[in-house]
Amino acid sequence: MYTQAMDTMARESGAKLEKVLSPDEQRLQERFDARIDAGDFIEAKDWMPENYRKTLLRQISQHAHSEIVGMLPEGNWIGRAPTLKRKAILLAKVQDEGGHGLYLYAAAETLGQSRDEMLGALHSGKAKYSSIFNYPTLTWADIGVIGWLVDGAAIMNQVPICRCSYAPYARAMIRICREESFHQRQGYDSLLVMMQNGTPAQKAMVQDAVDRWWWPCLMMFGPPDDQSPNSAQGMRWGIKRVSNDTLRQKFVDATVQQAQVLGVTLPDPDLKWNEARGQHDFGTIDWDEFWRVVGGDGPVNRERLGARVKAWDDGAWVREAALAHARRQQTKKEAA
Ligand SMILES: [Fe+2]
């Protein structure tokens, strides 16, 4: 599990700790380590190592960015939903994602960065969000597949974070996971209706969406464990509880049967049950594509970030009005 890079990092931070920490800080560090080992939760007011704070801040803010950027591809389809029922469901789902962003920004703020700073980093392209949202939503079936597979993969990733050692993050995740399970089910249900009662063209549309989303969804779990140098430190700190490859395998195993019930084929000729392992084998993921999309060169990276910045700019008057209202209330209160 420990790669060369991780060993180097551990040695460097070890050396730095010896040099920089005062005896008091050493004691705090030891107490912190013991609490993590005992499975304790860390609260915002507690002492924590600087790298733990920075790692969490990066992870939680990226997670928050993913929630609000994820609203964009689905928001595009609210006005084009095929029935009133599907429109109401999609509207509720997209609103949930906005709420997830808010819980997570609030959790990240407890680590000492303002929401404006985090959004500034997102809008300037400095901060990342999940690469899955750099793929386009071409048809209505994409919306069902996002619910089934993207939210399904998100649940697999996020359930272990409900036990994250940083309590404000863990608390936010408990509520988020409940809502994600509705997202997954509404997506699957909308696909099931098309596959059971739809026309041949609608069934083909579902299969086409599955073909395009399957591999990017497997990439959502991150690079393979042996190429994921920060994972070990995340595990040590109780931020990460389950490895990328383990979560990916669980997702594949859970999804195969759902695909059978749905009547779609997962686009992987190497996907088959391995009796000896008691798990499915699956084909090789195109990690070049993964790094290309993470690096900013995915199908719709520029368009997505552009839409996000435009939404922020277009909302300026709302923020100004809310501030003006708050100032007037304050003046009234002081005058009373
Ligand atoms: Fe969400």
Ligand SMILES: [Fe+2]
């Ligand atoms: Fe969701």
